[in-house]
Structures are given as C-alpha cells and as structure tokens.
Amino acid sequence: MKDKTIDYILRATWQAVSRMYNEEAAKYGATMSTGFALLSMDKEKGTPSTSLGPKMGMEATSLTRTLKSMEDKGLIERKKNPDDGRGVLIYLTNEGKDKRAVSRENVMQFNAAIKKNIPEDKLQNFMEVAEIINELIQNKSIFNQTEKAENETHN
Structure with a gap:
C-alpha cells in the first residue's frame, strides 16, 4: 500500500x-x-x-x-x-x-x-484524518487553492 x-x-x-x-x-x-x-x-x-x-x-x-x-x-x-x-x-x-x-x-x-x-489510538487517528479530508473537500480547499493562488499572482 x-x-x-x-x-x-x-x-x-x-x-x-x-x-x-x-x-x-x-x-x-x-x-x-x-x-x-x-x-x-x-x-x-x-x-x-x-x-x-x-x-x-x-x-x-x-x-x-x-x-x-x-x-x-x-x-x-x-x-x-x-x-x-x-x-x-x-x-x-x-x-x-x-x-x-x-x-x-x-x-x-x-x-x-x-x-x-484496530487499537483505539489508531482508530482515533483515522477518524481525525477522515474528518480533515472531509473539511478540505467541503471547504473546496483542494482544487480551488490553485485557482486562488493563480488569481493572486495575476492581480
């Protein structure tokens, strides 16, 4: 993996x-x-x-x-x-x-x-990582970051 x-x-x-x-x-x-x-x-x-x-x-x-x-x-x-x-x-x-x-x-x-x-600490880490991934997606922080950076460079 x-x-x-x-x-x-x-x-x-x-x-x-x-x-x-x-x-x-x-x-x-x-x-x-x-x-x-x-x-x-x-x-x-x-x-x-x-x-x-x-x-x-x-x-x-x-x-x-x-x-x-x-x-x-x-x-x-x-x-x-x-x-x-x-x-x-x-x-x-x-x-x-x-x-x-x-x-x-x-x-x-x-x-x-x-x-x-799965040990509790590993499961807790998994939950935290999944939550962060979901937040990044919901906030459109993955692909839109590039667009924002390009817009800031052109202004």
Missing part, C-alpha cells in the same frame, strides 16, 4: 465495505442503500423525504429509486405531512422496522470487529 495514493486507498476500502454490506444485505433481499435508508429514518415519527437525500449523501434520482424499491417491498409507506400538505413523510412499516434492526445489528457487528482489531 506504500505506493498507492490516498484517494485510491479510500476508494478501494469503501468499495470493499460496500461489497461486504451488499453481500450481507442480499441475504435479506435488500441492498446497502436500503439498509442505510432504513437507518436514516425515524422509527416512529416519520421522516420528511426531502431530508433523506442530504442526510444520506445521495442524489435525488438514486434516492427516488431506492425509496420506490423499498415501498414496493413493503418496507416503507408515504403519507402526506400533516404540518405541510405539500410535503411527504416516510414511515417504516413493521417489516421495515424489522429490516432496520437487522441493518443496525450488521453495522454494530462491523464496528465491533474493527474496534477489536
């Missing part, structure tokens, strides 16, 4: 995690996206459909497909928002709550395995 770039390591690791979760979810007729959506929804109060995309980091078209599939499988139901007639709340069905519990257990099992095999 010494000669690999940071983005390669991140991508390869995420693909391995994604594949692992999808393989596990397939045993229950689901996908990782379905599990993630179930975990992102309020178990009792319903969740506004508009808040799910940002919460999950998913594009609207992908989220729409995921929600349609979940509705077809009887995991969720959509109801008009009583506080805002234009909006829709998504509620978990009993089947959805059961699948949510399975998803939660899988996430907990993954986290327990990682914590068992």
